[in-house]
Amino acid sequence: MSNRRRFLQSLSSLPVVGGLLPSSLAAAKKLPERDFFKELGVGTFINAAGTYTTLTASLMSPEVVQAYEFASRSYVRLNELQDAAGKRIAETIGCEAAMVSSGAAGALTCGTAACMTGTNQEFIRRLPDTTGMKTEVIIQKTHRYGYDHAVRNCGIKFVEVETAEELERAVNANTVMMLFFNANEPKGQIKGEQFVALGKKHRIPTFNDAAADVPPLENLSKYTKMGFDLVTFSGGKGIRGPQSAGLLLGRKDLIEAARLNTSPYSDSIGRGMKVNKEELLGMMVAVEVYTKKDHQAEWREWEKRAKQIIDAATSVKDVNGAVDIPEIANHVPHVHITWDQAKVKITPKEVVKQLKEGSPSIEPTPGPPDRLVIGVWMMQPGDAEVVAKRVREILKSARA
Numbered sequence: 001m002s003n004r005r006r007f008l009q010s011l012s013s014l015p016v017v018g019g020l021l022p023s024s025l026a027a028a029k030k031l032p033e034r035d036f037f038k039e040l041g042v043g044t045f046i047n048a049a050g051t052y053t054t055l056t057a058s059l060m061s062p063e064v065v066q067a068y069e070f071a072s073r074s075y076v077r078l079n080e081l082q083d084a085a086g087k088r089i090a091e092t093i094g095c096e097a098a099m100v101s102s103g104a105a106g107a108l109t110c111g112t113a114a115c116m117t118g119t120n121q122e123f124i125r126r127l128p129d130t131t132g133m134k135t136e137v138i139i140q141k142t143h144r145y146g147y148d149h150a151v152r153n154c155g156i157k158f159v160e161v162e163t164a165e166e167l168e169r170a171v172n173a174n175t176v177m178m179l180f181f182n183a184n185e186p187k188g189q190i191k192g193e194q195f196v197a198l199g200k201k202h203r204i205p206t207f208n209d210a211a212a213d214v215p216p217l218e219n220l221s222k223y224t225k226m227g228f229d230l231v232t233f234s235g236g237k238g239i240r241g242p243q244s245a246g247l248l249l250g251r252k253d254l255i256e257a258a259r260l261n262t263s264p265y266s267d268s269i270g271r272g273m274k275v276n277k278e279e280l281l282g283m284m285v286a287v288e289v290y291t292k293k294d295h296q297a298e299w300r301e302w303e304k305r306a307k308q309i310i311d312a313a314t315s316v317k318d319v320n321g322a323v324d325i326p327e328i329a330n331h332v333p334h335v336h337i338t339w340d341q342a343k344v345k346i347t348p349k350e351v352v353k354q355l356k357e358g359s360p361s362i363e364p365t366p367g368p369p370d371r372l373v374i375g376v377w378m379m380q381p382g383d384a385e386v387v388a389k390r391v392r393e394i395l396k397s398a399r400a
Contacts, residue, residue, distance in 0.1 A: 045361035046383045050330055050375040051212065051237035055363060058378055060282065061240045067285040068242070071278040078264050081277055085284040086255070089247065092287050095224040097255035099248050100235070100283045102273035104211035106262070107232035107248035108150035110270045112137070114230075114257035115177040115205045116154060124260055127269040128155035134176035138167055138204075142187040143180060147209065151179060154269060163189050164198060171202045182210040182223070183329035196227040205229040205254060211246070212329040214238045217295055220287075224249050230258075235279075238332075238377075241286030245279040299333075305376035305384035306333045312388035316395045318343040334365060335374040339395065346398035348372045354394050362387055 037044055051057040060068070082099060090098040101107035116133050117123035123133055137151060141160045152158070156176065161167045167178075167190065178199050185192055192208070199206035207230040208223045215238050223231045230250040236243025248258055262270030303323075310321035319339040325331060341347065351372050355362040367373030372391070376384060 043361055045356075045363045046380075046386060047363060047378040048355075048374045048376070048383070048387050049363045049365045050332075050334075050378055051234075053236075053243070057234075057236040057243045058238070058240045059380075060236075060242060061286065061289050063289045064241055064282045064286045067281045068278045071281040076277055078277065078280075081280050082259065082275075085280045088284050089287050090249070092291055093224075093249065094221045095231075095249045097250065097252040099255050099259055100275050100280050101232070101246045101248045101258075101262075102270075102275050103236070103244055103246040104209065104232045104234040105147055105150040105246075106270065106273040106275075107230075107246050107258075108147065108207075108209060109153060109273065110258040110262045111207055111230045111232065111248055111250075111254065112151045112154045112156065112177060113261035113269050114254045115207070116156070117261060118253075118257050119260060121260075124265075124269075125267045127261070128153065130155040134174050136170075136172070136174045137177045137179050138170050138175060139179045139181075140184075140188040140190055142189075143184045145181050145184065147211075148179070148181075161190075164194060167198055168202075171204065175202070175204050178204050178206045180206060180208045180228070182208050182213050186327060192223070192226055192228075199229070200227065205251075208232075212237050213331070214290070215295065215331055217291065220291070230254055235283050235286060239286050239290045241283045242279045245275060245283045247283065247287070302333045302376050305379060306335050308384050309335050309374055309376070309388045309391060310337070312392040313337045313395060315392060316344065316399055318399065319395055330375075332375070332377040335376065336367070337372040337374070337391065337395075338370065344395055344399045346394065351391070351394050355390060358390060360386065362390060 047055060049055055085100060086098045089100070090096065101110060113127055116130070116135070117127065135156050136159050137156045138159050138161060139148070141162055144158070144160065148158070159170045161170050178195065180192065180195050196206050206228050208228040209232055210219060210223055211232060211234040213219050214233060220233065228250065230248060232249070233239065233247045235241035235245035235247060248255065261268045263274040265271065306323050310323070313319050314321045319337065321335060321337045323333045324336050325333055348369060348371055352364055355364055365373040365375045374387060379387070
């Protein structure tokens with residue numbers, strides 16, 4: 001008997017265990033369907049809120065799930081895949097360079113570190129020890145926000161300004177970066193284009209956090225074309241990639257330095273901000289799908305859902321409904337429902353409580369205390385009908 005035949009016979013006598021068979025054979029084994037959330041006692045809900053991280057943001061598109069599963073079956077060299085995926089993403093979006101990050105927050109840390117260290121290996125190893133490095137980041141007072149800790153953890157000091165004149169006076173030999181929070185542009189006196197121009201005038205890198213600012217599609221390329229040296233977007237919001245992934249776009253030299261400040265390089269400030277092969281491939285496919293989809297048809301579907309909910313709510317006397325579209329972040333239709341609480345005797349807070357505690361649970365958008373706010377863009381087919389019916393029932397019961 002040949003050696004090959006003896007080997008095949010011995011293999012056939014082994015139990016079918018994933019660790020003992022080639023990955024392609026192990027992957028072909030049909031596993032039983034499991035309801036993991038039910039096993040764990042974790043409840044699911046209808047997402048009538050939006051892409052909030054605490055609510056697990058968006059659902060990955062089928063194409064992204066396919067890419068994720070494909071990547072899980074093989075080994076690759078991580079840097080080679082990051083090179084290739086970054087190149088494809090940059091080409092798809094139309095920017096100089098790109099990398100997949102561990103969310104927008106990871107991009108903020110790695111991008112800031114890049115501005116501080118460049119490719120200096122000693123600096124990279126030492127962060128957050130900033131000895132010998134520039135450490136001041138200029139930011140408008142109105143642009144301070146809850147995520148700027150991801151910048152501060154590099155050891156920098158924020159210098160707050162309000163006007164262009166103050167910004168120019170704040171620039172000095174220790175200025176390393178200028179940070180712009182895109183969603184707060186209407187609140188600041190220095191708008192995006194002027195901010196970029198001031199950065200270029202003083203040769204200081206400008207970084208735009210636009211995490212939640214797609215849609216619209218054109219924003220993916222708008223800010224790098226405007227001249228921002230670095231721009232970040234969340235991967236798990238409107239783009240519908242893995243929630244733990246994001247995009248860092250911009251200058252080739254800064255993207256190169258950002259990658260040296262994170263995984264897989266062990267002695268770096270971003271080592272814990274690991275991005276695996278599944279997220280790399282999933283994020284690349286998410287960008288491809290997002291740039292090719294019919295955004296007008298998607299918008300019409302959102303409008304249809306909004307109308308359905310408003311029609312149901314306003315069928316109750318003394319209830320009003322309208323659609324609001326935020327100017328920048330989460331620039332999608334949101335339903336705002338208000339009522340005369342002297343006649344419909346329930347508060348928005350109580351309506352929210354009943355929606356959450358019902359079956360299925362419904363999670364609305366956090367909003368002002370005088371209204372019920374419902375986001376429609378993260379709903380799945382059939383969800384709008386359920387939400388419309390439940391809102392109508394609660395308000396009608398409160399009016400009786």
